[in-house]
Amino acid sequence: MMIFDVILGVGLVLACASVYLSNNLFRSVVLFIVFGLLLALTWTRLQAPDLALAEAAIGAGLTGVLLLDTLGTLRKIRHQRAADDTKKHEEASS
Amino acid sequence: MIRVLGAALAAIITLLGLTLALWFAPATQVNLPQQVELNIDASGIAHPITAVLLNFRSYDTLLEVAVVLVAVVAGLALRERGPRVTPHERSADPMLQALTRRLLPLLVLTGVYVLWAGSYAPGGAFQAGALVAAAGVLARLAGYDIASRVDRLLRLGLALGFILFLTVAVSAMFGGRPFLNYPDEWAGSLIFLIEAVLTFSIGLTLLSLFVHAPGDASPQGGGDYGR
Numbered sequence: 203m204m205i206f207d208v209i210l211g212v213g214l215v216l217a218c219a220s221v222y223l224s225n226n227l228f229r230s231v232v233l234f235i236v237f238g239l240l241l242a243l244t245w246t247r248l249q250a251p252d253l254a255l256a257e258a259a260i261g262a263g264l265t266g267v268l269l270l271d272t273l274g275t276l277r278k279i280r281h282q283r284a285a286d287d288t289k290k291h292e293e294a295s296s
Numbered sequence: 297m298i299r300v301l302g303a304a305l306a307a308i309i310t311l312l313g314l315t316l317a318l319w320f321a322p323a324t325q326v327n328l329p330q331q332v333e334l335n336i337d338a339s340g341i342a343h344p345i346t347a348v349l350l351n352f353r354s355y356d357t358l359l360e361v362a363v364v365l366v367a368v369v370a371g372l373a374l375r376e377r378g379p380r381v382t383p384h385e386r387s388a389d390p391m392l393q394a395l396t397r398r399l400l401p402l403l404v405l406t407g408v409y410v411l412w413a414g415s416y417a418p419g420g421a422f423q424a425g426a427l428v429a430a431a432g433v434l435a436r437l438a439g440y441d442i443a444s445r446v447d448r449l450l451r452l453g454l455a456l457g458f459i460l461f462l463t464v465a466v467s468a469m470f471g472g473r474p475f476l477n478y479p480d481e482w483a484g485s486l487i488f489l490i491e492a493v494l495t496f497s498i499g500l501t502l503l504s505l506f507v508h509a510p511g512d513a514s515p516q517g518g519g520d521y522g523r
Contacts, residue, residue: 251418252345255410259426264502267433271506 207247214240231269238262340483342416349420350487354476358465361458361494368454368501375508396438403431411495415484421491425498432503450504457497461490 217237224230238261245254332344332352339347349357407427414420464486465476473479478486 252420252423255418255423256426259423259430260502263430264426264433264506267430268506 210240210244210247214244227273231266231273234269235262235266238266338480338483339487340478340480340485341487343414343418345418346414346420346487346491350490351478351483354465358458358461358476361461361497364498364501365455365458368505371505372451372508392438396434396440400431400435403427403434407431407495407499411491414491415488421494422498424491424495426502428495428499429502429506432499433506436503436507450500453500454497454504457490457494460493464490 214237217233217240221230221233221237224233238257242254242258242262245251245257329344332348335352336342336344336347339351341347341351404427407424410419410427411421411424412419414424464478468477468479469475471479
């Protein structure tokens with residue numbers, strides 16, 4: 203069990219660091235969810251199952267969904283803006 | 297590179313500070329777990345954490361629920377105006393539909409179980425509410441639009457948990473008891489009632505934070521990021 207705890211601790215730090223160091227926002231969000239699930243496991247190991255439940259459901263689940271939703275919205279806006287810009291260019295050149 | 301080094305330095309300094317603070321932490325004056333253990337019979341709930349959340353420190357929980365309510369009111373104020381058009385009522389993907397149809401009852405059932413388990417094992421209103429909200433989010437992603445169809449009822453549902461909690465808290469004062477002090481013989485059932493309604497409201501709150509999130513890239517609003 204000791205080995206499992208060490209792996210869990212190292213995994214937490216690695217997941218946390220890679221959330222911040224990743225250049226890709228989507229990858230960051232997925233790593234954040236992974237971090238939340240690892241944290242839920244950690245709470246279970248620290249004998250705080252109530253916190254583990256809340257972390258898994260709210261911290262990893264719902265926050266992850268909200269972040270993914272935000273990413274999708276941002277991407278949609280960017281696409282629309284690019285489409286608008288090209289339309290404007292075409293109108294200006296014609 | 298300099299920024300990374302700076303961040304690393306700041307992290308190490310914070311870690312040192314935390315270690316020092318932990319090292320020189322004063323010894324605890326009151327043995328809180330023991331206090332909870334001694335008074336658990338009076339709380340009407342068998343699980344110590346639920347007893348702390350909804351009886352010994354219920355004032356904090358009441359305020360927490362109020363904060364969540366204020367957050368969702370702010371979220372609702374930010375959503376886009378104009379008629380909501382739902383382009384697709386149901387997802388065309390048969391796999392997603394079948395999966396949703398099987399998962400939804402299971403999720404709601406798990407939520408009810410977690411709520412019920414809260415009185416004697418890990419569980420409770422917030423966790424159960426999150427599960428119910430997860431069911432709602434899944435339904436929404438599969439194309440079932442539940443939350444934006446019943447607008448007025450939704451608002452009542454959002455506030456219901458807080459209203460009931462406050463009503464119970466205040467009604468104790470009519471019997472000459474202090475605020476938030478449950479009558480002894482009713483404590484268990486009252487706490488369960490509050491938790492059940494809170495589960496419903498919290499689930500609805502989390503769901504409507506997701507459904508009514510501003511910014512659908514629609515021209516009505518929400519699209520003004522970074523301009």
